[in-house]
Structure formats: structure tokens, C-alpha cells
Amino acid sequence: MTARIHIDGRAVEVPEGRDLLSTCLDQGVAVPHFCWHRAMGSIGACRLCAIKVHDGPDDTRGRIEMACMTPVADGQRVEVADPEAAAFRAHVIEWLMVNHPHDCAVCEEGGACQLQDMTIAAGHHLRRADAAKRTHRNQDLGPLLTHEMNRCIACYRCTRFYRGYAGGRDLDVFGAHDRVYFGRATDGVLESPFAGNLAEVCPTGVFNDKGWSKDYARPWDMTETPSICPHCAVGCNIGLSARAGRLRRVVNRRHDAINGDFLCDRGRYGPLFVEAPTALTTARHRGETIAVSPALDATSAALAAGHAIGIGSPRASLEANYALRRLVGPARFFAGIADSEAQLVQRMASLLAAGPARVASLADIEHADARRGPDRYRPARRAVAAPGGARRRTRSRGAKRRADVSGQCCAGRRRGPQIADHIGHAAAGRARRYRHPAAAPHPRCHCRLRPAGRRGAAGRPVR
Incomplete structure (x- = not known):
């Protein structure tokens, strides 16, 4: 079904049920945003996509809504340039800049930074807060990525991609309020073979390609050439960024039917072998x-x-x-x-x-009813995208794990893509011999493992 709405005075026919942010972007209307991503949807964390929404022609007052969390409805009037909405967005930028370092001159994202663009667009140029800026300790995440947590604006893109889309489990969010921290529990190499996408997912420069940071060139100084990744049969679309005749970095080139918005680390870092000191650069004859x-x-x-x-x-x-x-x-x-x-x-x-058969694209695989393969890093979103996907995953892998666990978690009451976390927590409880009440609470559900067979005076399990 379609809905007829007005965006800044222009009447458009759009699909009903979509969020207003993606609808406005499809109609060529720029709405500032940070946390929304076309491959991961809405979360409403940054509050930057504030717009004025009127329910109909009789609604003269309207209200401020977050565009990414507001569904399209017939008869809506949307005002992106409304003065009240613009002032709200300016305040959001100001409070984000309270703790953000003014290091654009040395930041790798300088010139291609979404926060930089939004700050200029909002007109923010003076810091009124006189308190000291919050600081974080950075982590060593291995040879591929840099980590600069002081630049973080808590948009949650990194953990949403890494845990919810790529299926990784060693990157998470810690802390609360203005002390939120995105990283690993301890320093170490990120385990997911899709970790390199964090450099593109992050809008501010918290994560960046470490090799590009060492051999740096500003984005506007590099020439990008479209190419195809040769490192497997998928044929992902990539962009080769070069300067002075040398390849500096590889970025994803979106193709909805093949790689979408993301690359694996082999495709992102594999082409850089041409700049390795062992690469053949001269002709040789008989050695x-x-x-x-x-x-x-x-x-x-x-x-x-x-x-x-x-x-x-x-x-x-x-x-x-x-x-x-x-x-x-x-x-x-x-x-x-x-x-x-x-x-x-x-x-x-x-x-x-x-024949009529064809090679399945990655988009086809994402929406398939069933898949079979040994890929331990299968993206979590893809694992539950098909109807009953989470249910099948629970019955196959999860049921066996729960059967082997003596300590019980709340996993039996949970459904959906987070069930693997709860199952893993219960398995860890048995392996580490957790005992009530000293058992560590689950990081998301806050339940505590209780040993099987332990009962109180009334014969009921101890909780």
C-alpha cells in the first residue's frame, strides 16, 4: 500500500510503513543522521534526525519526532527545515561536541567525516561548556584497525554491525550515560573476518584502517578506481584509492545484488599485496x-x-x-x-x-528458508532473516547446547537473534563452575546461573 504525504510542501506517493528518514532520503531530501544505516535500519540513538510532523491538514501545531523511528502514515505533513526542528538538531550537535576532540587536522576522517559535515551544517562554531572533556583509553585491536574512542558519539553502529549483522561476539558496549565505551573486554585482535567494515561503518573516525593511517593521504587527494575483488568467486565490487601511483586503501563499492554495503577482510586488505615489499615489480629471466x-x-x-x-x-x-x-x-x-x-x-x-538455474546472490542467500554450511561467522542477521530462522537455529545448535548445560540461564524464555548470547552464557557457566549467588550476571539479561540439582528447604530450586 502507498501513502500520500507532504515533505517540505511537496506531495509524494511513498510505500506505507517505512520510516520517514529513509523515505525522505529516497525523495532527495537530506535529513541529518548518525545512527541510521541503510543495511541495519533504525535505532534512535543519536537524536539528530529530528523533524516536525503534522498528522494531517487540521494539525497546525505538529510535534518533533525522530524521523528514523516514525513510520509513514497517509496524510502526514513533514517539515525538515522547520525552525524548531533545526534548533533541536543544533542542540544535539552541541552536546555531541562537548566531549569530542577538536582534532580534525590530524584525524584520518578529516574531509570525509559525517560529524564534521553535520557540525558545519548546524552552524556550531563555539564551545560554551567549560568543563574538561571526557577521555578514554584506546585499545590495540590488531594490525588492521586503529581505535580512538575519544571521537565516539555513541551511535552504536559498530556493535550493531559487528554483533547483529556480522555475528561477532568479542566487541561490545560497556558503561553507561556519558561513559559509554565500545571495544573489547581486553586488548586483542578482533576475531570476525568482517571487522574491517568498522572503518566504513563508523561515522567519526573511532575505527580506521591502520595501514592507511600509517601511509596516509587525504580522501580528496586520492583517485578512486572501480574494480572487482579477485579473492573469491563472489565478485564483490570494490573501490581502489590511490595516490602518486601507489594503492593506499580499498573501500566497499555498493552493489545490492552482490556485496551490498560490506566487504570481508580478505577483499578489503587482500588487494594491498601489490604494495608489499615482496611483490614482483620488475621482469625476471632465469632468476x-x-x-x-x-x-x-x-x-x-x-x-x-x-x-x-x-x-x-x-x-x-x-x-x-x-x-x-x-x-x-x-x-x-x-x-x-x-x-x-x-x-x-x-x-x-x-x-x-x-538451464533455468542461476547462481544465488548474497541477497538470495540472506532470504533463503534454509542454508547449509560450516561457516562459523555466518552473519547473525542473515541467520534469522528467513521465516523461522531463529527457531531453526535454536533447535539445531541451541537445543544441543542447552541439553549439555547443568547451570540454567533465562535462554529458555528468550527468542530471537540474542538467544545465542544467552546460550553461550549458560555454557560458560558450566565450564567455569559458576555458583549462586557469586555467579556473574549475564551482560544483557542480568540473570544469574543456578546449578542444577541444588534445592532449598521446600524442595524448590534455589534462585
Whole structure:
């Protein structure tokens, strides 16, 4: 169903039930925001997307609403540029900047920072608070990502992606109020193979590519070239950012049918091997380094005499293998795999080309009713996106885990994507021999494990 609403005086027909923020963005109306993300939806944490909403033509007063949390309804009048809404957003920016460091000159996000853009748009230029800024201790998260918690504005994008979308469990939020902290319980390498996306998900520069930070170039000084990741068969779209003839970083290039908004760490950091000191940068002949011109002459002579063969690799891109095969000829090209495997690949390609079947995209896999595979890092959102997904996950993995747990948690009363946390808490209780009442409370449900078989005077389990 569609609804007819007015956005800043313009009548539009939009799908009913969507949130006003994504609706306004689709209509080309810019609404400031931080916590909302098109792949993760709304959470209402930053309060920056404040707009004035009128329920109908008879509502002359209206009210301030958060656009990301307000669904579209027929007859609404939405005013993004309303003075009261604009003043509300300006106050939000001011309180976010109370503790934010003024380090734009040395911040990697400078020039591409969402907070920087919103601060300028709100007109904030003077800090009225005279109290000392809050400071945090940064963590060492491994060789791929930097961590600068003083820049955090508590939008919760990082944990929502890492835990809710990528299925990671070693990054979480700690503390409360103005002392919220996003990181690990202890320093250490992030375990998820999708951790590199934190550098793009974060709007302020808390997380950034560590390699790019060491070999830094401002975003406006780099040239971005569209490309395809060659490191697996998915074919994710990537952007190669280079300056002065050297590759500096790799970013995701959105493609809704393939990789969407995110990349795995192999696709994000794998192409950087071209800048490694061990990468081949000169021509070699019989182990000796030679100039490019003699190397090309020797190669041309070998090709003309029919003495050259080409050895491809399944690790190389399809385009590179095809170019080598065309150069030396099909009879002198070896794909780098066994003949039996090559025959199977050719058979699959012919079946896909001739039949109605097609290769499933990642979007298809996300919404499939059932999946099978050993991927331990399967994204949590994808694990429960299909109808009954959480129920199947509970019955298959969760039921076995609960059967092996002597201490009981509230997992039996929980449903949904968080059940794995509760099941893991109960399993940890048995492994670490938690005992009531000294058992550690669950970080989300605050329940305490109780040992099975322990009963009080009335025969009831001790709680």
C-alpha cells in the first residue's frame, strides 16, 4: 500500500510503513543522521534526525519526532527545515561536541567525516561548556584497525554491525550515560573476518584502517578506481584509492545484488599485496632481473616459436586467467587445477548457461528458508532473516547446547537473534563452575546461573 504525504510542501506517493528518514532520503531530501544505516535500519540513538510532523491538514501545531523511528502514515505533513526542528538538531550537535576532540587536522576522517559535515551544517562554531572533556583509553585491536574512542558519539553502529549483522561476539558496549565505551573486554585482535567494515561503518573516525593511517593521504587527494575483488568467486565490487601511483586503501563499492554495503577482510586488505615489499615489480629471466624491453622481446620470440606455455591459477582473477589463455592459446594453457576439477567447472558453467538455474546472490542467500554450511561467522542477521530462522537455529545448535548445560540461564524464555548470547552464557557457566549467588550476571539479561540439582528447604530450586 502507498501513502500520500507532504515533505517540505511537496506531495509524494511513498510505500506505507517505512520510516520517514529513509523515505525522505529516497525523495532527495537530506535529513541529518548518525545512527541510521541503510543495511541495519533504525535505532534512535543519536537524536539528530529530528523533524516536525503534522498528522494531517487540521494539525497546525505538529510535534518533533525522530524521523528514523516514525513510520509513514497517509496524510502526514513533514517539515525538515522547520525552525524548531533545526534548533533541536543544533542542540544535539552541541552536546555531541562537548566531549569530542577538536582534532580534525590530524584525524584520518578529516574531509570525509559525517560529524564534521553535520557540525558545519548546524552552524556550531563555539564551545560554551567549560568543563574538561571526557577521555578514554584506546585499545590495540590488531594490525588492521586503529581505535580512538575519544571521537565516539555513541551511535552504536559498530556493535550493531559487528554483533547483529556480522555475528561477532568479542566487541561490545560497556558503561553507561556519558561513559559509554565500545571495544573489547581486553586488548586483542578482533576475531570476525568482517571487522574491517568498522572503518566504513563508523561515522567519526573511532575505527580506521591502520595501514592507511600509517601511509596516509587525504580522501580528496586520492583517485578512486572501480574494480572487482579477485579473492573469491563472489565478485564483490570494490573501490581502489590511490595516490602518486601507489594503492593506499580499498573501500566497499555498493552493489545490492552482490556485496551490498560490506566487504570481508580478505577483499578489503587482500588487494594491498601489490604494495608489499615482496611483490614482483620488475621482469625476471632465469632468476635474473632484466629490463622490461628485453623481457618483452624474449616473450614475443617465445610466443612466435610456440615455446611458451601459460600457467594460470584459481587464485588469480577470471580476467587475468582469460588474458593469459588468449595470449598463449588454449592448447598451451594450464588452469592450475586438476583435469577432473576443470571438467566439473566446465560442466557447471554449461548447466548454468543452458538451464533455468542461476547462481544465488548474497541477497538470495540472506532470504533463503534454509542454508547449509560450516561457516562459523555466518552473519547473525542473515541467520534469522528467513521465516523461522531463529527457531531453526535454536533447535539445531541451541537445543544441543542447552541439553549439555547443568547451570540454567533465562535462554529458555528468550527468542530471537540474542538467544545465542544467552546460550553461550549458560555454557560458560558450566565450564567455569559458576555458583549462586557469586555467579556473574549475564551482560544483557542480568540473570544469574543456578546449578542444577541444588534445592532449598521446600524442595524448590534455589534462585
